[in-house]
Amino acid sequence: MSEFILEAKGLVKRFGRVVALDSADFELKAGEILAVIGDNGAGKSTLIKSLSGAMIPDEGEVLLNGERVMFSSPMAARAAGIETVYQNLALSPALSIADNMFMGREIRKQGFMGRVFRTLDKKTMDKLARDKLSELGLMTIQNIRQPVETLSGGQRQGVAVARAAAFGSRVVILDEPTAALGVKESRKVLDLILGLRERGLPVVLISHNMPHVFEVADRIHIHRLGRRAALINPGDYSMSDAVAIMTGAMTAHAVAA
Amino acid sequence: MSEFILEAKGLVKRFGRVVALDSADFELKAGEILAVIGDNGAGKSTLIKSLSGAMIPDEGEVLLNGERVMFSSPMAARAAGIETVYQNLALSPALSIADNMFMGREIRKQGFMGRVFRTLDKKTMDKLARDKLSELGLMTIQNIRQPVETLSGGQRQGVAVARAAAFGSRVVILDEPTAALGVKESRKVLDLILGLRERGLPVVLISHNMPHVFEVADRIHIHRLGRRAALINPGDYSMSDAVAIMTGAMTAHAVAA
Amino acid sequence: MSKTESSTQGYEGGLSAGSADVAQFAPERRTIVKSIQHALHVNPALIPLFILSLSVAGFGIILGDRFFSPFSLTLILQQVAIVGVVAAAQTLVILTKGIDLSVGAIMVLSSVVMGQFTFRYGFPPELAILCGFAVGALCGLINGVLVAVVKLPPFIVTLGMWQIVLASNFLYSRNETIRSQDIQADAPLLQFFGQSLRFGGAVLTFGVIAMVILVAVLTYVLNNTAWGRHVYAVGDDADAAQLAGVRVKRTLISVYVLSGLICALAGWVLIGRIGSVSPTAGQFTNIESITAVVIGGISLFGGRGSILGALFGALIVGVFGLGLRLMGTDPQWTYLMIGVLIIAAVALDQWIRRVST
Amino acid sequence: MSKTESSTQGYEGGLSAGSADVAQFAPERRTIVKSIQHALHVNPALIPLFILSLSVAGFGIILGDRFFSPFSLTLILQQVAIVGVVAAAQTLVILTKGIDLSVGAIMVLSSVVMGQFTFRYGFPPELAILCGFAVGALCGLINGVLVAVVKLPPFIVTLGMWQIVLASNFLYSRNETIRSQDIQADAPLLQFFGQSLRFGGAVLTFGVIAMVILVAVLTYVLNNTAWGRHVYAVGDDADAAQLAGVRVKRTLISVYVLSGLICALAGWVLIGRIGSVSPTAGQFTNIESITAVVIGGISLFGGRGSILGALFGALIVGVFGLGLRLMGTDPQWTYLMIGVLIIAAVALDQWIRRVST
Amino acid sequence: QDNVLACLITKTDTNPFFVKMKEGAEAKAEELGVELRSYAGRIDGDHESQVQAIESCIADNADGILITASDTSSIVSSVQQARDAGILVIALDTPLDPVDAADATFATDNFLAGELIGQWAAATLGAEAENARIAFLNLTPSQPTVDVLRNQGFMSGFGIDLADPNVIGDESDPRIVGHDVTNGNEEGGRTAMENLLQQDPTINVVHTINEPAAAGAYEALRAVGRENDVLIVSVDGGCPGVQNVIDGVIGATSQQYPLQMAALGIEAIANYAADGTLPEPTEGKDFFDTGVQLVTDAPVDGVPSIDTTEGMELCWG
Numbered sequence A, B: 001m002s003e004f005i006l007e008a009k010g011l012v013k014r015f016g017r018v019v020a021l022d023s024a025d026f027e028l029k030a031g032e033i034l035a036v037i038g039d040n041g042a043g044k045s046t047l048i049k050s051l052s053g054a055m056i057p058d059e060g061e062v063l064l065n066g067e068r069v070m071f072s073s074p075m076a077a078r079a080a081g082i083e084t085v086y087q088n089l090a091l092s093p094a095l096s097i098a099d100n101m102f103m104g105r106e107i108r109k110q111g112f113m114g115r116v117f118r119t120l121d122k123k124t125m126d127k128l129a130r131d132k133l134s135e136l137g138l139m140t141i142q143n144i145r146q147p148v149e150t151l152s153g154g155q156r157q158g159v160a161v162a163r164a165a166a167f168g169s170r171v172v173i174l175d176e177p178t179a180a181l182g183v184k185e186s187r188k189v190l191d192l193i194l195g196l197r198e199r200g201l202p203v204v205l206i207s208h209n210m211p212h213v214f215e216v217a218d219r220i221h222i223h224r225l226g227r228r229a230a231l232i233n234p235g236d237y238s239m240s241d242a243v244a245i246m247t248g249a250m251t252a253h254a255v256a257a
Numbered sequence C, D: 001m002s003k004t005e006s007s008t009q010g011y012e013g014g015l016s017a018g019s020a021d022v023a024q025f026a027p028e029r030r031t032i033v034k035s036i037q038h039a040l041h042v043n044p045a046l047i048p049l050f051i052l053s054l055s056v057a058g059f060g061i062i063l064g065d066r067f068f069s070p071f072s073l074t075l076i077l078q079q080v081a082i083v084g085v086v087a088a089a090q091t092l093v094i095l096t097k098g099i100d101l102s103v104g105a106i107m108v109l110s111s112v113v114m115g116q117f118t119f120r121y122g123f124p125p126e127l128a129i130l131c132g133f134a135v136g137a138l139c140g141l142i143n144g145v146l147v148a149v150v151k152l153p154p155f156i157v158t159l160g161m162w163q164i165v166l167a168s169n170f171l172y173s174r175n176e177t178i179r180s181q182d183i184q185a186d187a188p189l190l191q192f193f194g195q196s197l198r199f200g201g202a203v204l205t206f207g208v209i210a211m212v213i214l215v216a217v218l219t220y221v222l223n224n225t226a227w228g229r230h231v232y233a234v235g236d237d238a239d240a241a242q243l244a245g246v247r248v249k250r251t252l253i254s255v256y257v258l259s260g261l262i263c264a265l266a267g268w269v270l271i272g273r274i275g276s277v278s279p280t281a282g283q284f285t286n287i288e289s290i291t292a293v294v295i296g297g298i299s300l301f302g303g304r305g306s307i308l309g310a311l312f313g314a315l316i317v318g319v320f321g322l323g324l325r326l327m328g329t330d331p332q333w334t335y336l337m338i339g340v341l342i343i344a345a346v347a348l349d350q351w352i353r354r355v356s357t
Numbered sequence E: 001q002d003n004v005l006a007c008l009i010t011k012t013d014t015n016p017f018f019v020k021m022k023e024g025a026e027a028k029a030e031e032l033g034v035e036l037r038s039y040a041g042r043i044d045g046d047h048e049s050q051v052q053a054i055e056s057c058i059a060d061n062a063d064g065i066l067i068t069a070s071d072t073s074s075i076v077s078s079v080q081q082a083r084d085a086g087i088l089v090i091a092l093d094t095p096l097d098p099v100d101a102a103d104a105t106f107a108t109d110n111f112l113a114g115e116l117i118g119q120w121a122a123a124t125l126g127a128e129a130e131n132a133r134i135a136f137l138n139l140t141p142s143q144p145t146v147d148v149l150r151n152q153g154f155m156s157g158f159g160i161d162l163a164d165p166n167v168i169g170d171e172s173d174p175r176i177v178g179h180d181v182t183n184g185n186e187e188g189g190r191t192a193m194e195n196l197l198q199q200d201p202t203i204n205v206v207h208t209i210n211e212p213a214a215a216g217a218y219e220a221l222r223a224v225g226r227e228n229d230v231l232i233v234s235v236d237g238g239c240p241g242v243q244n245v246i247d248g249v250i251g252a253t254s255q256q257y258p259l260q261m262a263a264l265g266i267e268a269i270a271n272y273a274a275d276g277t278l279p280e281p282t283e284g285k286d287f288f289d290t291g292v293q294l295v296t297d298a299p300v301d302g303v304p305s306i307d308t309t310e311g312m313e314l315c316w317g
């Protein structure tokens, strides 16, 4: 129906006197990696939270495959196949890796115990979690039941990304997944993103790292002062141009689509 | 006496079963920008905390201008002229910018009130804080008494860096000052670092951003598995080599110093 | 600059080889002490269990048969039944990083409602008991909505509710005590939990059995259902849980409502224990339930601990109470000891966490 | 690749121009309501002051002269003097993100020491009073060391200390009450704070004056000395304060010791108020002081609020207490109202913060 | 034969009355070779601690329990358990509700104690008694028997219509300013007095449940300068209380004899343990009356009393 998998029109979000989103638009095509860049405080996180049900915009609409949707919670968005890795990770430190991977979509035992006593099927969940992690080749976790707080920053980031990659069936959104990561750890995450595209999954990547963005993105959404200032093709613009648009020094000649 | 302003020998720091510093050495020359790079969890933050009194190493010694020092608290290090911007900032969100800038080194009123009642000289502190901030050209803060929590991430980073720059008389240490910053904000911080060197102050910069590091550093300390794997001149090695040393794929031919 | 197939950042060539080690681990040379520490760390309810065993053994040695008899040991169970039930409710709330200061008041109000609805309005006791549960659930619901929806701090919400519920209790009951004899004659169901099974000297009241079943069920639910995992996740980091897809508000409200229901159960057990329905009962239940929870190793910062720990905590207090009373010490020494125990238990817990990380 | 003079990251060329705006602010169109909200936000003690004025006015209108007389209004001050003093101690501790459940117990123990050292050992009252202060400080020191050095949660430390101190109090006092008339005859200094100044119908006891002076001094110290700023910084984020160069342990310990000293002062004021020295006094002081602090808008999460707020909080409770009693309502209605007030005050506070950010 | 074991359970161990009672019991126990264990609640009204104490005594195979119950009706089922276990249970000072829930009761005639001070107050006021403004400082919200008996006794002595004599607060006499609870201690006495003074500053008669509460009430009156024109009456007759009568703090007090209650109680347990004999109640009453005398230096016609000199000789504590 629509050429866009995920689309937003005229999103507005205010926090008291601050207008974080000021009639923002957004479009994501099937199978592409769309980067979102912008200054600190430009409203990038607010934008993707509005897309993923983590926040409800004051105004505007969100469309999935051309149909209006209104996600009232991250659960609802996930049920629709949209997986998000938030800037602050959203892992529960005291719970295990497996618990975290299946948080909010736990698998119950089959048969009587599961139906009546709602018993969780821990074995299956552990197995699936282990499979997903090694399938993505992201790391070698010895003990899938160890608490997330015992992992290093890089490993945690890995779990969060793996969770999104494992369950995302339509869209995967990543908000600054490499901000605190080292060179090696960042590389792994970028490879993972490229791997997702290969599997045909569209990815939204928020990042302040221009080389990363220009390396992987198919298109770049430039956010400024709460709205989309431009939507560009990395092939048509230099990094320098992108930064200039981001800071308002330049306006894009033509905004794609 | 010594050619090094700040030096450490054989530092060891354990957290339970994790050895974060494993007999680490460190040397900083006068007037230089020394970058410290390394994987996540390599022990960089632990190293600089041991230098700045925020942590007391289990073994090893720290020398300032060739003399053994033992900082028992950040206060002691600061009294010796070492200012640090920690990875997690160390600002009190509910207190004002001025309060934060002078935290731990408040200025008392002169005369009777100050001596007997220990009254703070708020006017002077406000004025000094405003001067420092604008002197460094870091930002235009309207109200020096506004709580830090009302500032954006970039502005907060700015306050922390300004505090260190303003008070550091011997050494300024910055732990990943640009990790969460946008392109524009990062640039400001790098310029500030270059400005410090111009004023003759040596700077220690921890960063995962190779281009940044290679742009500003005079020498690079490569940290790996809790100790210094190499100390290189950015002119002698490529970024690729540095990364290879960091990950253990290569060893440095000659360690400078 | 344009998009390239591979890395734009040339320096990443350095990544090609290299090991994956990050921090080092000291070689594993576990002494027995270390092994114990590790076991305690992995299963925190073992600490109170350990203290419990130690104190039972200690008093057993000092007092011999007087303490170590089936009668005395089951007496401890009877004495902690109410606190144990309430501590289960308290644990649920504390697991979500909350605290419920209104548990004692809800318990008493529910018991008064069960009694007064039977005797003042002539309801059949079954119905009156249901009404008591409804009142408990309602109080919990108010707490839950104020905490989850209005987003007020649980300490303050339940401090306020404590006063409100307790005052309502006194106003509604008109300070009337319903006498045990009357209940026995007209509505023995109210005293259901006072009945007991006897095996030799051992006396197990139905109240004790109810406590044990409750703890078992809640342990199961917390560990083996999605709801249980969500309770831990909400206490661990509510924002993270929300973003991960947990319905945080719903989970919080359900916890407070369940806490209210359990308090109502405690109210029913209370009638069984003291025989009568008395609006002045349970003045110390709040503090005792918190004491049990704390000694039971449940973190006040949420997300860590188990119902079983709270049960052990309550039992420890019960053991010390009875033991010291049988030794004939001034009761004040018991309170002093409990104070020391609270601090010592938490210090031990802290120490174990620190050493074994 | 080698070091270059200027930026290695070519794309930074784009930075050369461009405005510095980040987020937008909606145009400033402040209505009166908004202005009030803003004022309240900037100075949080205004909220309890506002509630206080409103409730005084309200009861004044309903009750007229009976309430609005110098006598009644100063009676409120007398009734809140002890809670007001203790609430000042409580505020200090809560500002550091702590809580002190032992304040009431420390107060009573100190007063008992003042009395018993005079009457049992024949110390001159001046010295006995000093000993009382020393005991208060010692209790505070233990709390402080356990919190700051052993790093146990304040709630648990002071819960334990509460039991320990209270039990010590009963054990030490041998439950003896010292009669008011004996004190008057032999050591009137102990009743110093019971003396009063009268102006017409107004009665200002020295205890009330002490409370006012204490609040003034602490307000000054918190706002205008480095120590005061450090107290806020420690409560706001202890790790940050430590890294910024605050001696966190020392600050914490000093706060708990000061809290102990203030509780000892409250103990002395208590003797003035009830005339005698009674080990059973002050059973509700803990909860009353916390209530005052909460209604006074001091955040239980530390770092926000003022001593003045706590004073207003105590006064609000006093005004409602007296006002409702004068209206002849059942005293339980007062407790119910206080419960509602606690929740309402915090909800209002939350609302103002939300709207005015 | 084994040692005889007796338990003493008091409401608190801070009220001097119970402190004395404990001392008396200890002395008598020592004399008779009885082993004694004492327990107390944390505050007046702390019912749970008393229940636990009874249970401990059962676990201890005690021969007898002496109890001053905080919650006189709720305690009955625990008492029954003890009796079922073959333990003699004696109520001291405060009768259980119903009285025969205990094997015996050694107590002051609390109604009479109240009646004496009521009569004395009415006679002292004379004609002014018509216009008296009376404040009642009671014990705890649960209205335990002592509280009801003394309160209603006072009213009956003063000439107030009691309505239901088992309930405090259902009277309609306009001279009553109000009732408040004190928990039987000084602080409660002071606050309750202040509260009632606010409702009517012209209060001129104050009934207090016991002498600690009276002392607190006096402080409140002193604070407003009314200590000399208000009549305070009380119950207890402890030495500090009698001293307070001398000092003019209390106008009259009904003296009780706790040492005797305790001694009789211990004796009864010893006898019961020896040969199973049960103590007999006083003729015509459902409890053993340990006696009560009005102590005042301002005697009035028709109300028997002793003066403070004699009161001081008989006082306890």
Ligand SMILES: Nc1ncnc2c1ncn2[C@@H]1O[C@H](COP(=O)(O)OP(=O)(O)OP(=O)(O)O)[C@@H](O)[C@H]1O
Residues within 6 Å of the ligand: A015, A018, A019, A020, A038, A039, A040, A041, A042, A043, A044, A045, A046, A047, A087, B152, B153, B180, B182, D023
């Ligand atoms: N929960 C909130 N309450 C109040 N203000 C908020 C909230 N969340 C975001 N804001 C404000 O909205 C604006 C946009 O924030 P947002 O987090 O979307 O920026 P961003 O583009 O993601 O920045 P960064 O690159 O630093 O992550 C900022 O001014 C921020 O302070």
Ligand SMILES: Nc1ncnc2c1ncn2[C@@H]1O[C@H](COP(=O)(O)OP(=O)(O)OP(=O)(O)O)[C@@H](O)[C@H]1O
Residues within 6 Å of the ligand: A152, A153, A180, A182, B015, B018, B019, B020, B038, B039, B040, B041, B042, B043, B044, B045, B046, B047, B087, C023
């Ligand atoms: N307070 C602490 N308690 C326990 N372990 C710690 C503590 N601080 C650091 N560590 C551990 O010590 C090791 C080194 O940590 P450190 O923070 O120094 O690394 P880093 O090089 O700064 O990493 P990053 O680049 O991610 O900031 C890690 O394994 C970390 O988990």
Ligand SMILES: OC[C@H]1O[C@](O)(CO)[C@@H](O)[C@@H]1O
Residues within 6 Å of the ligand: E011, E015, E017, E018, E044, E068, E093, E094, E139, E146, E183, E184, E209, E210, E211, E212, E235, E236, E256
């Ligand atoms: O608290 C009430 C109790 O106080 C006494 O009068 C003693 O002071 C007892 O007789 C009574 O039971």
Ligand SMILES: [Mg+2]
Residues within 6 Å of the ligand: A044, A045, A046, A087, A175
């Ligand atoms: Mg963001």
Ligand SMILES: [Mg+2]
Residues within 6 Å of the ligand: B044, B045, B046, B087, B175
């Ligand atoms: Mg670090």
